[in-house]
Each structure stands twice: as C-alpha cells, then as structure tokens.
Amino acid sequence: MPLINIIPGEKIPVAPMNVRLPAWRVPGWLLVFWWLARGLLRLTVLAVRYWWLTTPTVLALWVRAEFGGLVLAGVVLVVAAGCGAWWRWHRSSWLRFGWYPIVARVRMLFVYRRRWASVMATCGLATSFAGDRYVPHLLRVRCDRFGDELTVRMLPGQIPDDWGQAAERLAYAFRLRTGQARSAARADRVVLRFVRRDPLAGVVAPLPVPEVPALDGLALGVDEDGHPYRLRLTGSHVLIAGATGSGKGSVLWSLIRSLAGGIRSGLVEVWAFDPKGGMELAAGVPLFARFAYDDPDSMAGVLDDAVKRMRLRAARLRGVTRQHVPTVKEPLLVLVVDELAALTAYITDRKVRDRIKESLGLLLSQGRAVGVHVVAALQDPRKDVLPFRDLFPTRIGLRLTEPEQVDMVLGDSARDRGALCDRIPESSPGVGFVVLDGVREPVRVRFAYLTDDDIHHLGHTHRRLDTTSDSDEQEAAREDQH
Ligand SMILES: Nc1ncnc2c1ncn2[C@@H]1O[C@H](COP(=O)(O)OP(=O)(O)OP(=O)(O)O)[C@@H](O)[C@H]1O
Secondary structure, eight states, X not given: OOSOOOOOSOOOOOOSXXXXXXXXXXXXXXXXXXXXXXXHXXXXXXXXXXXXXXXXXXXXXXXXXXXXXXXXXXXXXXXXXXXXXXXHXXXXXXXXXXXXXXXXXXXXXXXXXXXXXXXXXXXXXXXXXXXXXXXXXXXEEEEOSXXXXXXXXXXXXXXXHHHHHHHHHHHHHTTOSEEEEEEOSSTTEEEEEEESXXXXXXXXXXXXXXXXXXXXXXXXXXXXXXXXXXXXXXXXXXXXXXXXXXXXXXXXXXXXXHHHHHHHHTSEEEEEEOTTXXXXXXXXXXXXXXXXXXXXXXXXXXXXXXXXXXXXXXXXXXXXXSSOOOOSSSOEEEEEESOHHHHHTSOSOHHHHHHHHHHHHHHHHHSGGGXXXXXXXXXXXXTTTHHHXXXXXXXXXXXXXXXXHHHHHHOTTTTTTTOOGGGSOTTOTTEEEEEETTOOSOEEEEEOOOOHHHHHHHHHHSOOSOOSSOOHHHHHHHHHXX
C-alpha cells in the first residue's frame, strides 16, 4: 500500500445530495445498425438531390444488366444523336433547356458546392454563433454562354453590399476573374455573377442610324447579354470619365451617331466643344451647328448663347408643358464637351473660367426639361469638376487608373456595387460601367467604335441639311442680344 496518494486536479466539494445515474450499455450490433440506417438515409437524400446524375446511372446499369452492353451503347448513341439533332434544329432552345442546365448542375456540384464552406470562411462571409458555425446557403446556379449566376441565401446581418465587396475575392476563389453582386427579388437573397468569358471582348461595329433618334433609348453599344445598350437622353445629362485611351471618343461618337438622323432632319442640334484644339471632334464638323475649339473666350461665348436659348425656351414653355418636345423650329440642343476639366479647371484666366462655370451650372441645373442636354467627357476626375458631378443623372465610367476615382466619378459606393472601372484592362477600350440616378446596379457596356472613316462618312451622309436658315430660336436669341 502506497504511503502517500497524489491526486492531480481540484477537489470536488461534497454536495448535500448525491445522485447516481444508471449506466446504459448499448450493444455493439445496435450501434452498427444505427450507423447503417443513418448512412442509408443520407445516401437516399443525396440520390434524390442529385437525381439528374443518379437516374441516368441507374437506368444505364439496368439496361446493361437486362439487355447487355451493346444495347446500352445503342441507347447512348440514340440519346447523343437526339441532342445533336436538337442542337442543329434549334440551337438557342437546346442551349437554354438542354446544355446550360447540365453545365449549371455540374458546376454547382464540382466547382461551387465542393469549395463552398471553405471559400465562405476565407472570404469572411461565414460566421460563428454560440459555438456553432454558420455558412450562407447556395440555392441555385444558372449558367449561360459567358458566366455563372449564383443565388445565395444570406446570413442574418448581411446585405448585398457585403457580397459586393467580397465579389471579386469570391470570383478568384472559384478560379474566375470578375464577380459582381446584386440584390435579388427576395430580401434574404443575393445574386452573384461570375464571368467565365468576357462577353464584351470583341469590338462593336457602329450601329445602324435610325431616321428619327429614339431619345428615350439611344443605341450606343452592347451590354453583357449581347443586347443593344440603350441610353435615355430625355431629361438627362451624361458624364463620361476615363483615363487617356479608355475610349471616351467612342462614347461621344456613338452618341452623336445615334442622333445623326435627327441632325439631318433638323430635330437635333449638336454644339461641340473641343478644348484640346479640335483633335477629337473636328472630323464631324458637318454635323455640328456650332463648333468651338480655339480660345476659352469664344467657348465661353458659345456657352453664353446656349444659356440664352435655354432661358428663352424656358420662358416660352413655362405653364405650357413640363417637358420640351423637339421640333425643327425648336430642336433638341446637345452640347458635347470633349474635356470638361479643360473648361472648368485648366483655364488660367479666372474671369473666363468663372463665366464658363456659371453657364455650365445653369445649363446643367435648368436645361433638362427644356431640351438642352450636356454630354461631357472627363479625363481627370479632380475636385474642381466634382461640384458638377451630381448634376449629371447619367454617369459613365470607362477605364480609370485608381479605385478611388470610381466613387469620385460615379457616386458613393459605385465600386462596391460592381463598377470596377480600375480593373478594366487597357486592351478593352470602350468598355465601361453606366450608372443611372436612382438605379442601384451599374451596367457594364461596350460602346461601338467608329473609325475616322466612319466619322467622315457619317459627316457626309448626315450633315445638317439647311445650314443657312437658322431656327426661330436662334433669330430670337440674336434679337434678344441686340
Ligand atoms: N469602343 C472601342 N472599341 C474598340 N477600340 C476602341 C474603342 N474606343 C477606342 N478604341 C481604341 O482605343 C484608342 C483610344 O481611344 P480614344 O482616343 O477614343 O480614347 P480617349 O479616352 O478619347 O483618349 P484621350 O483622352 O487620349 O483622347 C483608339 O485609337 C482605338 O484604337
């Protein structure tokens, strides 16, 4: 018998009442039976969930067992021929109802489900509560030619912006490059879009010129679904920002082209300002009613004229209508400015600069309802131009050099909502994000590209027909001056 007993640990105080629990002895066969039953249930659930995989497998095994391998090969051939015939006969329905649903299921299983929990944890979208881990639930995957769309049930406390911030990280985690998040119809869900192949990789040829410009939807390029992208000019001004070589010219020219039918018929007047010496816009001179490019003073004068016309028109329309409808006598006036900062920031003469700023402010704040619109390109989104930003209901961000510039130009949180202008590669000029006032999600677009020849040709075919007789308004403005 030992002399001293050393017992590690703390002494358990003696309780006033001691209860002895009965010890259950579970027999081994019951445990095995329990495990087997549980495993079987899980297998059944999996077999039902992945019916699209298990049903053909079971059928194939049954055909082989009943009729032999040759019959099975024949059945496979018939099914393959049926799919081939469907593809040839009606490709779009085959892709929509046959091919992409299969691709979506395979990708859901082998790409997304396989890594879901770990990716959620590493991207900071999983959480733990009271010792348990919670992961957002992947509900559905849809595939199309260019990407995958995932519908996810968020965890309580998450909002679509959280997913927007993580979207790019998620895309890379699933071995893709671009990701965007947008809100879904139901408040507890978010839709993620990952791009597998850039639908906007190819150059977009100039779009057809309509006889009468559709001011509610000018076709300027294509969106990610391959549909023509239509921009509403009625009631709006357009700001286009992009680094040098990002394709600002292609947006301006696509817009002028979409208006060309109206320019020829006299429904639209374009006044062009090219403060960088006329390099960008000079090729389209026959299309413009006014073209100012040389000294700041003359540009300020043309802007003053625009303000005068706007005021006369406003006085005439006051109490008659709330939205101007363009006519040949009173055409839509579109002021196209190639470099806004050159008008508002770089001019050294302070008086002229202030005059220009004042006119621009008036045109931007009062022009929309009376059919006077400003379309301005901007290379350098600096503070000097910022006061004007909010007066542009339509903002287009092409490639920008720094992430901070995105929100500076497009508005707060635009980058979190998916406008990754700083990630647009230099090899994709003309690609940009369109942000509209009151619309949450930016739209990614590639604008049509007009070569110099296209512009010359446009100037030739759609030049202003009657350049000698001025509109009634011009005459009135002149009388007003005298
Ligand atoms: N929509 C487009 N599609 C394809 N290529 C384009 C497109 N837009 C522009 N490019 C190409 O990119 C080049 C630069 O375009 P552009 O001069 O319009 O850019 P920018 O933003 O106006 O530059 P800068 O500020 O220097 O004038 C063009 O010469 C053309 O080759």
